[in-house]
Amino acid sequence: MDLNNLKSDPIVVVGGGFGGLATVQALLAKSERTPIILIDQANRFLFKPLLYELLSGELQLWEVAPQYSELASELGFIFLQECVVEIDAKERKLITSSETEITYSQLVISTGVTTDYASLANLKDYAFGFSNLNDCLRIKKLITTINNSSKFMNPIVIAGGGPTGVELACKISDLLEDRVEIYLVEKEDRILTNCKSFNREKGINAIGKRNIRVYLNSYIKSIDKTFLYLSSSDNQMKNSMKIDYSFLFWTAGLKPSKSKLLDHFSDENQKIQVNKYLQIHEFKNIFSVGDITFYDKDPFPSSAQVAMQQGLLAAHNIISLRKGNQLKTFTFEDLGEMLSLGIGNASITGYGITLAGPLAFEVRRIAYLMRMPGLFLFLKSSGSWLFSKKIINRLFSQDP
Numbered sequence: 001m002d003l004n005n006l007k008s009d010p011i012v013v014v015g016g017g018f019g020g021l022a023t024v025q026a027l028l029a030k031s032e033r034t035p036i037i038l039i040d041q042a043n044r045f046l047f048k049p050l051l052y053e054l055l056s057g058e059l060q061l062w063e064v065a066p067q068y069s070e071l072a073s074e075l076g077f078i079f080l081q082e083c084v085v086e087i088d089a090k091e092r093k094l095i096t097s098s099e100t101e102i103t104y105s106q107l108v109i110s111t112g113v114t115t116d117y118a119s120l121a122n123l124k125d126y127a128f129g130f131s132n133l134n135d136c137l138r139i140k141k142l143i144t145t146i147n148n149s150s151k152f153m154n155p156i157v158i159a160g161g162g163p164t165g166v167e168l169a170c171k172i173s174d175l176l177e178d179r180v181e182i183y184l185v186e187k188e189d190r191i192l193t194n195c196k197s198f199n200r201e202k203g204i205n206a207i208g209k210r211n212i213r214v215y216l217n218s219y220i221k222s223i224d225k226t227f228l229y230l231s232s233s234d235n236q237m238k239n240s241m242k243i244d245y246s247f248l249f250w251t252a253g254l255k256p257s258k259s260k261l262l263d264h265f266s267d268e269n270q271k272i273q274v275n276k277y278l279q280i281h282e283f284k285n286i287f288s289v290g291d292i293t294f295y296d297k298d299p300f301p302s303s304a305q306v307a308m309q310q311g312l313l314a315a316h317n318i319i320s321l322r323k324g325n326q327l328k329t330f331t332f333e334d335l336g337e338m339l340s341l342g343i344g345n346a347s348i349t350g351y352g353i354t355l356a357g358p359l360a361f362e363v364r365r366i367a368y369l370m371r372m373p374g375l376f377l378f379l380k381s382s383g384s385w386l387f388s389k390k391i392i393n394r395l396f397s398q399d400p
């Protein structure tokens, strides 16, 4: 693609996750003639809520992570696989790691967050994160190794009792058929603190049915190759508890990936401060959406739902800005929450239903696959599911 031959300065979106891709799709739907460029350092979009099913083999790579090149030709945008390293907001241009310079008319930043290994010394050396495709593939390999060996009898420790920690614990426990004990460490006095009460209850039940021991009011104080040390966050534990662990999975903190490109825009949390229209204060032709974005007057949760809704609004506001129309304010509409709770199990609150068990698992899978960007890819991946006789029968049967 010769970027010098574009008829006008393109609208550029950096980061093709939920926020970035939703922006691109909404811009395309408005079908202006302006070229739209999506830049991502990876070659695949990743549907992160389905990473657990990729880990378990219940879904395949092509279903959870379609290639950007396929999406680009399907939907009609320009895709560049590059890492953006710098933005020159005054000159309206950005620079990639291959030293390509791209001038934009409007820019959307949606670079997301990644595992924060900085909260504990040695963490990077001994812990596995679970926030991207590589993490998932590494853990998948590890599980095969554990299943094929009698060497790993010590517990697997998972740090963080939020949705990711709980969902990961249930899936791994099922994959290991309860052979290895899992310790779930949470610093609060309960797991799934911010989840809806129905889902929390189902999550606690799912954990209780498996070989998973929960340590509440606890945190990992230090770690080395063989041992990690638990301390209590409510001072109940006098001395640290020493655990001879086999593997540590870290789901206890995320942070924006540190990059020079954000230096001009980010606050002390390294997030990008926006106004109510999702614009950066100083540069009104730059928008920010998704997990990297922070609005101090009305903070919203970090979620795929928020990122997608922001992407839609950013696209709308970009078109309005170009036409000289009034911009719209961002408001988050909470549609509900779904948890993956082991192989073939899930819990759903919202989306008009409250449901748990195998049927919830199938509804969750269909609901997510229906949101997969690109109609063709969606049909390819979910068609068999949507039209599966078995599921339709189960959805409409009177049996419990």
Ligand SMILES: Cc1cc2nc3c(=O)[nH]c(=O)nc-3n(C[C@H](O)[C@H](O)[C@H](O)COP(=O)(O)OP(=O)(O)OC[C@H]3O[C@@H](n4cnc5c(N)ncnc54)[C@H](O)[C@@H]3O)c2cc1C
Binding pocket: 014, 015, 016, 017, 018, 019, 020, 039, 040, 041, 042, 045, 046, 048, 049, 050, 051, 052, 082, 083, 084, 085, 110, 111, 112, 113, 130, 131, 132, 164, 257, 259, 261, 289, 290, 291, 292, 302, 303, 304, 305, 306, 307, 338
């Ligand atoms: C395991 C897991 C399960 C989850 N489950 C749920 C769930 O059930 N429901 C829910 O609502 N949310 C869930 N989330 C959270 C949700 O996935 C995120 O909130 C969402 O992905 C945020 O979208 P985003 O666009 O901000 O960032 P991302 O989706 O993370 O995308 C960021 C993109 O930017 C790219 N990028 C970063 N830096 C650069 C650069 N310098 N140059 C070029 N490209 C760059 C990355 O490669 C990436 O593709 C889950 C997250 C995880 C990890």
